[in-house]
Amino acid sequence: MAQAPLLSRRQLLQLASLGGPVLAAGVLAGCSRGGDAGQLLSVRGQLPSAWLKALPSSWRSQVLDSPVALLERLRDPSSASRLVSLGDGWVQQLPPAELQPINAPALLELLDPIAQAPSRLFAGPEAAAKAFPWAFGTWVILLRNRPDLLQRQSEGWALLLDPSLKGRLVLPASPRLLIALAQRQLSSTPGAVPSPEGAALVNQVRRLHRQALSLEESQGLNFLLAGDADAAVVTSQRAVPLLQRDPRLTAFLPATGSPLWWQLLVRQGPRGTTGSTGSPLPLEWLRDGLSLPLLDRLLAAGWVPPLPTSQLASALKRWPARLRPLLLPPPAVLERCTNLEPLSPAQRQGLQQLWDQAMAG
Structure with missing residues (x-):
């Protein structure tokens, strides 16, 4: 910069x-x-x-x-x-x-x-x-009273698939964002080759979606603050004020970056x-x-x-x-962050088909 x-x-x-x-x-x-x-x-x-x-x-x-x-x-x-x-x-x-x-x-x-x-x-x-x-800003993983998961932050976005978070994870409602996060999970998995059409990505989106307690960020944060959830994916803007007020909360941005x-x-x-x-x-x-x-x-x-x-x-x-x-x-992490640019009609249709396949499984 x-x-x-x-x-x-x-x-x-x-x-x-x-x-x-x-x-x-x-x-x-x-x-x-x-x-x-x-x-x-x-x-x-x-x-x-x-x-x-x-x-x-x-x-x-x-x-x-x-x-x-x-x-x-x-x-x-x-x-x-x-x-x-x-x-x-x-x-x-x-x-x-x-x-x-x-x-x-x-x-x-x-x-x-x-x-x-x-x-x-x-x-x-x-x-x-x-x-x-x-x-x-970025999207970050916000944790409540989970120092064990914070110590494993090197696992990046794949941490969201931890069995202990099943039914205790708040995710955004945007299918496009969830697909982008699933792609980043695959990119940190040895041997995986993510692609918009790949069966691996469809399966990853399905696994991530099944972890969720809630797919609504603002209401979902209430679950986190009340102790009904242990983790949430939120914007950095939402996380920072909460971290200043609530000592039970910690947050991190995976080293692989996130959508901006x-x-x-x-x-x-x-x-x-x-x-x-x-x-x-x-x-x-x-x-x-x-x-x-x-x-x-x-x-x-x-x-x-x-x-x-x-x-x-x-x-x-x-x-x-x-x-x-x-x-x-840090600059190296920011360089790995990407914009969610406007989609062409063909790209939009492809992501919709991917999402439909993931939800049908």
Whole structure:
């Protein structure tokens, strides 16, 4: 990860005055109290409250109860321009033609190169940036009072198949994620060759699914905290706040890595428009989420901006050693993490057939 310096508010304003017309317009509009108000839509609990409270007064905020409710709200044919915060999987359900470019090159350049693909919504290196990736992380194994399993973390994702976890394991509800985890289990098994069509992978998905007590992350965590489950696969963002509050819990990211999750800000323009219209982006507000003091508030809630390693490592020095690799995995582990990119119709059909075969066994 290459190092890129953070800009202060004064530097950002100076940069705007030195010939960045789009940047200047965004900064001035973000600080202005006049003009048409922009609208920021987010899901409850998925945008840090400290950051949301700092939103400029020229923007209105609406918090929806779930990603499904937010997507339904976006179907409203209102002509208002919206800034939308969603996970990368949910953003993929938005029609690409309705998303406007994110005209914030100076801010995007502050991010680590790992953020380039999600900023383009995985559309290729020549595509325009249509998202601002403000947080990312991994999936981890969260354990409750199981030091014996923690000592065996070198077994990686295969640990989820331990007989003691049958009926005491919480897994995410996403079939695609479970298939990805099963593939990683096979990759750590000598002699196994995982492939989307392979019988070995079908069997592995079936075995993993049969271990589960629950396939619903938020409700399943209640089972874990109540002692009805011993382990859960959760996002690093969910794990970090729990680990700070509950000494019975431990967590680790297997050395083989995991799929990455991303939180993205995308811009939905009025129907029938193609270029950037509506309220300019609140650029200074976006920058504040990448720097102190707000950066500490984001990290405390488990939200990690995709900044260069050197900057994040410096910010994490104040954190307990056990939490640092969950917030920022070691470079070798992070290199083994992969994005869950949009699927082609053929790929989607293939995974659906694999899942159906696994569930039929």
